[in-house]
Amino acid sequence: MDFFEQLKKNVVQAGQTVADKAKKTTDILKLKEQIRQDKREIRDITYRIGKTYIKLHQNDYEEEYEKYFQSLKTVKEALAEKEQDLQKMYDKVRCTECGAEMSSSDDYCPKCGTAAAFDAELKEEKIIDFKDDDDHFGDSDIAREE
Numbered sequence: 001m002d003f004f005e006q007l008k009k010n011v012v013q014a015g016q017t018v019a020d021k022a023k024k025t026t027d028i029l030k031l032k033e034q035i036r037q038d039k040r041e042i043r044d045i046t047y048r049i050g051k052t053y054i055k056l057h058q059n060d061y062e063e064e065y066e067k068y069f070q071s072l073k074t075v076k077e078a079l080a081e082k083e084q085d086l087q088k089m090y091d092k093v094r095c096t097e098c099g100a101e102m103s104s105s106d107d108y109c110p111k112c113g114t115a116a117a118f119d120a121e122l123k124e125e126k127i128i129d130f131k132d133d134d135d136h137f138g139d140s141d142i143a144r145e146e
C-alpha cells in the first residue's frame, strides 16, 4: 500500500470513528431518556398502588403501614391549618386608601371606592390553591421513593 492509499484509508477510518462516537452519544441519550420514562412510570404505578391501598385499607391496614398513615394524617392536618391561615390572610384585605376592611371578593373598597390592590392573577391563584385535590398526596415520600 503506498503512502496516499494508506492516508486515504486512515482518513476514512477516522471519519467512521467520529460517526461511531456520535451514534454512541445519541444511543446513550436515548437510553437515558427511556430509563427516565421507566422510572417515572414505576413511580406513577407505585403511587397508584399506594392510593388504592389507602382507599381500601385506611381502617384496617397492616401495622407496617402505621407510620405512613400517621404521617399522612399529620401532614393533612398541617395542610388544612395552612390553608385556613391563608384563607384568613385573604379575608383580611384592607383598602390601600382609607384602610377599611375589605372582603377578598370585593373589587372596590365599599367605603371609598378605590380599586382593590390585589389583582386578578392573585385571585386566580387562590382558586387553584384552595381547590380540594387529594392527588397532592403524590408529592409525599411514598411517591418519591425510587
Ligand SMILES: [Zn+2]
Pocket (backbone or CB within 6 Å): 095, 096, 097, 098, 099, 100, 109, 110, 111, 112, 113, 114
Ligand atoms: Zn377605601
